Amino acid sequence: MGIETGSATEGDSSLTPTSIVVDAGAPGRPISRDLWGIFFEDINYSADGGLYGELVQNRSFDYSARDRPEWHALTGWSVRAEPADSGEVTLRTEDPVAPQSPHYAVLRTSVPAGSVALVNEGFDGINVAEGGSYRFSVYARSFSDAPAALRVELADEDGELIADLGFPSVSGQWESYEGVLTVDRSCGAARLVLTVDASAEVGVEVGVDFVSLFPTDTFAGERNGLRRDLAEAIAELKPRFVRFPGGCVAHGLGLQNMYRWKDTIGELPSRRQNFNIWGYHQSMGIGYFEYFRFCERIGAKPLPVLAAGVCCQNTEGGPQAIPDDEMDDYVQEVLDLVEFANGPVDSLWGARRAELGHPEPFGLEYLAIGNEDKVNAVFRNRFERIYQAVRGKHPELTLIGTAGPSPFGDDYEQGWSFARDLAVDLVDEHSYKSPKWFFENLDRFDAYDRGGPGVYLGEYGSKGNTMLNALAEAAYMMGMERNGDIVRLASYAPLLAKVDRTQWVPDLIYFDNERVLPSLNYYVQQMHATAVGDHSLPVTVTGGPQFTRPPQREASVSVRAADADVAFTGLRLNGSEPLSAAVDAETTSFRFPVGTEDEDYTITLQACQTRGDEGFAVAFGDVDGPDHFEWSFGTWKNRFLSLYYRADGDLDEAVEPIPFSVETDRLYDLEIRVLGRGRRITCLLDGVVVHDVTSPDPIEERFSATAVRDSDTGTVHVKIVNATDRAVRTSLAITGVTGATGASRTTLTAPPGAGAAFEPAPAVPVGSRCDLSEPVSVEPYSFTILSLPA
Structure with a gap:
């Protein structure tokens, strides 16, 4: 899982000429030394049957x-x-x-x-x-x-x-x-x-x-230990911190499922086991003590995430809050965790830590409160009570709030506003988006308020394990690093997934009982984490290849249902003759034989679901190609109404999902109005507008470069993503550095569609040397790091 050594061909005159200028003499923008970390949640059998050695x-x-x-x-x-x-x-x-x-x-x-x-x-x-x-x-x-x-x-x-x-x-x-x-x-x-x-x-x-x-x-030879090969694969990511135990596991489905840290320490028989929110069992064999010890073993800082006094909003009936008369005890439970981690041996919980075999403090610096919570009045009340108590007693800790499950929408806006009001140190953002979205948002953090809370990008991933997905994440991470003064922590999610026992795809590391299968995404994380700096440097790119997404062709319509019987009737596209179709367990999708080349069009139809719980979807646009739109009813266990954009085959929310459940045997009137082949989409349900989305012509920055400087060693790392099909002949100039004519080079490259879940990565990083006095070639679909010694 390390870097291979090889050779690279430089100076090919047929390559696209590009200039990259790095100002290594500039002061630069500070970067957190803890920027790159990992997030461990017991999903996909990550703990029992996975990392836990039992x-x-x-x-x-x-x-x-x-x-x-x-x-x-x-x-x-x-x-x-x-x-x-x-x-x-x-x-x-x-x-x-x-x-x-x-x-x-x-x-x-x-x-x-x-x-x-x-x-x-x-x-x-x-x-x-x-x-x-x-x-x-x-x-x-x-x-x-x-x-x-x-x-x-x-x-x-x-x-x-x-x-x-x-x-x-x-x-x-x-x-x-x-x-x-x-x-x-x-x-x-x-x-x-x-x-x-x-x-x-x-x-x-x-x-x-x-x-x-x-x-x-086991890893480190411990009795209640971890599976060695999986633990070593995690350690090879060189994480600066480890977030634990969630994710949704932290606040649980219902108050009785909430993760309570005191239930996870001590002798194994005395630990309170629980059902796992993802549909299996938690033995609590990996509890808080094992977590702290693992962080210590791999040189990472712990970053615990505790429930903010409310359970997961996906709980049946909505989120529930710890009763008011129990909140003082819960707040004390949070303070006790800090004492367990950092308290002296003569304190109550410091003594408990010492009894377990670790008299020295674990050096806790970060504490997160809440995860993707619905930012309503009861959440604000519970969060603030916990936050003020911890802030008052432990001002030395960096405290982290939450801003919902998406990088936009109601909870995002309200979560950020609430965090600013309380002067929370960092806000936990989550971004599970398509490669298209990542390439469009490389400058997302450029305009963030430097006077407010910083960002912890606690969960992100580009919805796939192909090379294109890995490159989108590499480029987005470069955008984070370039804004390292505001983005201070980041962790991809999920970390682990067991083959044939997976609830969420994609993931960083796949495994079965005998093998560890790192993904291309894994190697991107590893490359970034082994080429770190404490300052980002100004970089100017001239002449890089441009990417233009092909326009959608003739617009058409299809319908589908994963596990439902649905009758679609009266479909009209721009007033065409009405058409009908049915989908069921055998015929899960149907492409209507109708289309239009018009940029503006209207679709009307009726839908009635007679069986099933997972709802249905109407796809429109270039449904025969990789890019189109989908209006989905009853997503996520029949809980939401969502408008998606499918780009490069990956689904991505075009707007925040709306709470909605499909009712059996009810006839729904659907209308979709499209302007400019999708620049504006208006969706009406039973005559009421539920989505109205306007999209400008976004620029997908498929070629980008950044640079960081490590002040301790003087090393400058230049990072280049080329997510286009064109090789690039790069003239690299690094001002402010004298005598550096050679650099070590690490490159990860593969065809854009190579790589898949549950399979070993089709390529690994390759190391070589290059002469900076000559142009440097950058391969198509590659992530390259050039490291210049002081």
């Missing part, structure tokens, strides 16, 4: 229908008895190991010399390596007068033994039993088998809980 799924028998409707306390386990009727497994809650984890399994043999076993297949199989050592542990107790023993085995897919160990005597009280299994051959889908054998005379009953298996080779 190999046993549902180790504490606490899965339930709260996690998923079909799940229960034995999900992930199967039962095997020999002979077939010689035993059973039941679940109990009386006298558990810990009240926070009430369920445990009881293995009961009912006949002499019989056996009963629990079999766990882990998270899509247990991957073990030949010669590897795996630490097994279990809490167990006997409920029988007869002697009871446990056998532990690792077996392959065919049931053949790979490793085993035994515990010949289980006591009548809960005790922890531990041993190491050494594997004699590799297996990607091993099973853990836990067996109780009856004595020769009578059956036995043994309770088990917290059945655990960890590789001994």
